[in-house]
Amino acid sequence: MRYEGPRSPRRGHPDTATDALARGLGWFSIGLGLAEILAGGAIARALGMRGQEGLVRAYGVREVATGVGIVTAEDPTPWIWGRIAGDALDLVTLAAAYEGNSRKDNLLIAAAAVAGVTALDAICADRLTRSTAVPMPHIGNYRTRTGYPRGIRESRGAATDVEGSEGMLTPALLKPWAA
Template sequence: MRYEGERSRRRGHPDEATDRLARGLGWFSIGLGLFELAAARSLTRNLGLDGQEDLVRAYGVREIGTGIGLLAAEDPAPWVWGRVAGDVLDLATLATGLHGRNRRLDNLTIAMAAVAGVTALDVVCAETLRRETRRPLRPLADYRGRTGYPKGIRASHGAARDLDVPRAFRTPDALRPYAA
């Protein structure tokens, strides 16, 4: 039996609204990714980015992967930051169409504003998740006093003098430059 808010507690985030937002962004990513895969040609034509269909399809795969990661992860924060990085790529790709020869400049401007708005939402969600994470940071182990010699460096001197090197470790006769 699942209780209200259990998913938030399981993920380690006390704010259920932010957790729901992250899951919503996951579903949005999957939907957008499917759209980019299915309608890449129409999308690029309407934005004046003809010839970028394969790139848009690749971005669709990225969106689907990020969405699945958001829905499946215990901690969605890294995946939301992945969305932010993807949004920056999307904005950079859209910016390549900002030139006077683009007949669809109005559509492109609207698309850039929409992506910028979603980017702002992604950043707010990622920052909120980062602040809410309850995981305590583990202190880093201090290895400054270690040498790698359990009995000390002096005890290691001469330790291998009487070692009988196995035949498999020796240089084969055919590779020796002269007969010993």
């Protein structure tokens, strides 16, 4: 869990939105990785990369490892940066396979999808990097806002003579017996 940082108007609060985005990307990574491992042959054929099934499966292992890291780590930031590095590797691999490829359409769709997820990873990594690992002092100091002008000792129990409570309390017959 990280916290909203110095440039946030709510600094000091847990940054739950970015954390949820990061964990979501982690689960996506695990799902994609498992698909690459289990259907490496089919994916390689669909991308016109016959003969590179092993590479696809290796990338799948990388995805699963990164995803597990994101989902389980206290601080997912380094793992999200790891995803971005992996995305770059994917894009380079797809670009290298473009020349003379028989399934260029599928390759371009795959590249566009990877680019989209890379953008999401980058947004997430940027937000995580701007947040902080420990809560910052929050805005406003309310430590002295007691509400008791005469002090809490004077006020504690001062209103046991409350007026107007008739009919809104526990009926006498239902009161607890003395212990």
